[in-house]
Amino acid sequence: MYLDAILNPLNEAQRAAVSAPLVPVLVLAGAGSGKTRVLTHRIAWLIQAEHASPYSILAVTFTNKAAGEMRGRVEQILGVPPGVLWIGTFHGIAHRLLRLHWREAGLTQGFQILDSDDQQRLVKRIIRANDLDESRWEPRDVAWFINSSKDEGRRPQDLKGGNDPTRAQMIRLYGLYEEACARAGVVDFAELLLRAYELWRDHPELLAHYRQRFRHVLVDEFQDTNAIQYAWLRLIAGPDGHPFVVGDDDQSVYRWRGARVENMQQFRRDYARAKLYRLEQNYRSTAAILMAANGLIAHNSGRLGKTLWTNGEPGLPIQLYAAFNERDEAEFVARRVADYVASGNRRSDIAVLYRSNAQSRAFEEAFIAGRIPYRVYGGLRFFERAEIKDALAYLRLLLNRDDDGAYERVVNLPTRGIGDRTVETLRDEARGAGISLWKAAAARSDVQQGGRTANSLRGFHRLVDRLAKETAGLPLHEQIDVVLKESGLIEHHGREKPSQDAARGETARNEARLENLAELVSAARSFAAESTDLELPPLDAFLAHAALESGERQSDAGEDSVQMMTLHMAKGLEFMYVFLCGMEEGLFPHQRSISDLEALEEERRLCYVGMTRAMKHLYLTHAEQRRLHGMDTHPAPSRFIKEVSRDIVAEVRPRASGARAVAAARLRREQPAAPAIRFRTEEPPPPGMRLGARVRHGKFGEGVVLNVEGSGPHARVQVNFEQQGTKWLMMQYANLEPV
DNA sequence: CGTGGGCGGATTTTT
DNA sequence: TCCGCCCACG
Numbered sequence: 001m002y003l004d005a006i007l008n009p010l011n012e013a014q015r016a017a018v019s020a021p022l023v024p025v026l027v028l029a030g031a032g033s034g035k036t037r038v039l040t041h042r043i044a045w046l047i048q049a050e051h052a053s054p055y056s057i058l059a060v061t062f063t064n065k066a067a068g069e070m071r072g073r074v075e076q077i078l079g080v081p082p083g084v085l086w087i088g089t090f091h092g093i094a095h096r097l098l099r100l101h102w103r104e105a106g107l108t109q110g111f112q113i114l115d116s117d118d119q120q121r122l123v124k125r126i127i128r129a130n131d132l133d134e135s136r137w138e139p140r141d142v143a144w145f146i147n148s149s150k151d152e153g154r155r156p157q158d159l160k161g162g163n164d165p166t167r168a169q170m171i172r173l174y175g176l177y178e179e180a181c182a183r184a185g186v187v188d189f190a191e192l193l194l195r196a197y198e199l200w201r202d203h204p205e206l207l208a209h210y211r212q213r214f215r216h217v218l219v220d221e222f223q224d225t226n227a228i229q230y231a232w233l234r235l236i237a238g239p240d241g242h243p244f245v246v247g248d249d250d251q252s253v254y255r256w257r258g259a260r261v262e263n264m265q266q267f268r269r270d271y272a273r274a275k276l277y278r279l280e281q282n283y284r285s286t287a288a289i290l291m292a293a294n295g296l297i298a299h300n301s302g303r304l305g306k307t308l309w310t311n312g313e314p315g316l317p318i319q320l321y322a323a324f325n326e327r328d329e330a331e332f333v334a335r336r337v338a339d340y341v342a343s344g345n346r347r348s349d350i351a352v353l354y355r356s357n358a359q360s361r362a363f364e365e366a367f368i369a370g371r372i373p374y375r376v377y378g379g380l381r382f383f384e385r386a387e388i389k390d391a392l393a394y395l396r397l398l399l400n401r402d403d404d405g406a407y408e409r410v411v412n413l414p415t416r417g418i419g420d421r422t423v424e425t426l427r428d429e430a431r432g433a434g435i436s437l438w439k440a441a442a443a444r445s446d447v448q449q450g451g452r453t454a455n456s457l458r459g460f461h462r463l464v465d466r467l468a469k470e471t472a473g474l475p476l477h478e479q480i481d482v483v484l485k486e487s488g489l490i491e492h493h494g495r496e497k498p499s500q501d502a503a504r505g506e507t508a509r510n511e512a513r514l515e516n517l518a519e520l521v522s523a524a525r526s527f528a529a530e531s532t533d534l535e536l537p538p539l540d541a542f543l544a545h546a547a548l549e550s551g552e553r554q555s556d557a558g559e560d561s562v563q564m565m566t567l568h569m570a571k572g573l574e575f576m577y578v579f580l581c582g583m584e585e586g587l588f589p590h591q592r593s594i595s596d597l598e599a600l601e602e603e604r605r606l607c608y609v610g611m612t613r614a615m616k617h618l619y620l621t622h623a624e625q626r627r628l629h630g631m632d633t634h635p636a637p638s639r640f641i642k643e644v645s646r647d648i649v650a651e652v653r654p655r656a657s658g659a660r661a662v663a664a665a666r667l668r669r670e671q672p673a674a675p676a677i678r679f680r681t682e683e684p685p686p687p688g689m690r691l692g693a694r695v696r697h698g699k700f701g702e703g704v705v706l707n708v709e710g711s712g713p714h715a716r717v718q719v720n721f722e723q724q725g726t727k728w729l730m731m732q733y734a735n736l737e738p739v
Numbered sequence: 740c741g742t743g744g745g746c747g748g749a750t751t752t753t754t
Numbered sequence: 755t756c757c758g759c760c761c762a763c764g
Contacts, residue, residue, distance in 0.1 A: 063754080568751050568752065740764105744760105744761095
């Protein structure tokens with residue numbers, strides 16, 4: 001591929017970023033501005049123009065999906081054989097490093113990965129084992145403390161309790177948790193990152209090797225990095241490196257789980273030579289949608305500053321619907337969806353977005369009533385299902401008998417007469433001797449030859465040993481097949497309950513579980529076929545895969561259906577038509593964020609993310625009455641509605657309230673009000689004052705045109721200044737010059 | 740050992 | 755209101 005071919009498909013800003021010199025680079029990439037394209041083309045550029053070896057490239061993302069897309073596109077552009085480039089998630093890459101250097105990292109060779117559920121169970125066991133009150137020490141809170149400590153790079157010994165007994169206890173539990181993990185040979189997600197960081201930090205020779213190798217480090221969604229991820233990046237890039245990071249501070253919506261937008265500002269401080277590029281041209285949405293989004297996000301402070309613009313259609317104004325209640329809101333959306341579908345649109349081009357999952361219910365009911373196929377995202381994913389985790393627990397035991405979490409999960413599944421009492425004594429014995437449950441039980445059933453429980457335990461151990469022996473050397477999917485059958489798991493779920501006719505629902509659930517187990521076998525088959533990872537035995541690799549890529553959500557795709565999801569899940573996606581629902585104070589912004597400025601600004605960013613998902617039409621809806629936790633509330637419309645310039649909003653019908661609204665909601669076939677949109681319909685905007693143009697003002701400095709009203713000397717422009725924020729100015733007096 | 744009723748809590752979620 | 759979890763009972 002020639003250099004022209006790399007640069008030609010790009011706009012000027014993208015081209016500048018892609019062909020930037022080998023210095024640290026921060027790309028501020030707005031929503032829909034072609035950020036993935038810039039990353040992939042940058043990689044191509046490094047290889048073609050800078051003659052970088054494909055082996056010298058390390059590209060990091062947050063999700064497997066993003067990593068997969070990036071890898072696909074790079075390999076397509078360059079024709080590089082798969083697997084040469086290190087493209088992966090932070091966790092995936094950390095995992096790979098730890099497998100390669102498990103000894104230096106202080107891990108066991110066959111270490112396994114705990115998902116958050118496994119982690120919480122383990123924390124709970126530790127709390128119980130220490131006779132602590134679970135309501136005082138909630139496993140969720142303790143796990144959160146442990147994870148956020150790790151995210152900050154802190155080990156128990158780095159933490160001080162001070163005068164705070166609660167904190168001191170948390171630190172103690174963190175320490176006990178670490179010991180339990182070490183004993184069982186397991187690591188949680190945060191541990192992967194922290195260990196990978198410590199591995200390099202504490203082994204200069206290793207670090208030197210990898211620095212030499214990965215000369216080119218690229219990072220996607222940089223605004224989502226947490227402290228340890230950023231520290232890790234700085235280690236690998238080194239003081240003289242040139243990391244290429246892409247992010248959007250306006251789309252930072254994961255502060256609550258440790259992401260630090262400040263890393264973007266910090267990056268510029270840490271790398272004084274860093275160059276900043278802005279991608280502001282948007283290829284996704286209409287001008288109306290972008291103006292609404294720009295106007296909203298301008299209310300946030302401390303932004304790096306960026307305004308989206310487009311050469312495309314002005315588009316329809318944002319439609320605002322004030323519903324009577326959540327049912328009316330859902331019925332309105334359902335009617336609009338039906339209209340869109342009737343005029344030939346695909347249902348999958350339509351998205352219903354909301355702040356919290358509970359809101360989906362009303363929409364589901366309306367869609368069912370209207371016979372509109374829909375798909376709700378969220379909920380359990382494949383590898384998180386109970387029956388799948390049971391099966392995985394057996395597989396984990398095959399590799400590592402000391403995995404107490406797995407042991408407890410299946411020691412009595414299917415039931416084999418090993419009750420809570422037995423397990424409890426086992427736990428005590430194991431803890432007393434500082435050994436695993438497996439070892440404790442093995443010691444015991446040897447001693448007490450005769451007892452019934454001892455027999456059961458021995459039976460279980462023999463089963464596991466036998467499965468290990470029988471499956472050794474078999475292809476992966478056959479290994480799993482054998483384990484499923486001989487462990488009794490299949491029979492357990494397949495067992496009919498003949499006596500009860502009423503148990504039909506149960507039969508259906510059982511069937512679904514059996515299907516899932518069958519799916520596990522076929523997932524293993526295709527995993528083995530596709531996996532190029534030769535560094536790990538297949539079963540180890542498959543278990544890591546199951547933990548790190550928990551799989552698709554809800555697989556019953558196929559039929560064209562309306563997409564329903566939370567705003568967080570919608571990040572990174574795009575839809576022709578977007579309904580942003582539940583725009584109410586207390587719901588969005590959420591009650592818990594209203595009194596904290598930082599949290600409130602994050603809610604605003606979330607709203608910005610939601611709005612910028614829409615390509616053609618955007619609806620904002622709110623309800624005047626809503627049932628929340630069983631109580632009727634009368635929430636005020638979200639402040640975010642008011643923060644969108646009124647000029648680009650059209651109310652779907654005149655706001656009604658009270659009794660009138662009841663009738664109106666029932667009777668009115670709502671018609672959109674005459675569009676209130678006033679920008680560039682008849683008259684062209686003043687020269688140089690194109691939407692999104694950069695301008696300079698004598699006093700306020702540089703800014704970007706958000707909005708233009710009228711023409712000639714009476715025209716007014718709304719400008720978002722980098723320093724001063726958003727202002728309306730009269731063309732006549734403002735003396736704006738195009739930049 | 741499995742189930743039903745009482746109780747408390749109820750953003751957002753990837754890895 | 756509704757869901758998930760814990761405990762007591764059969």
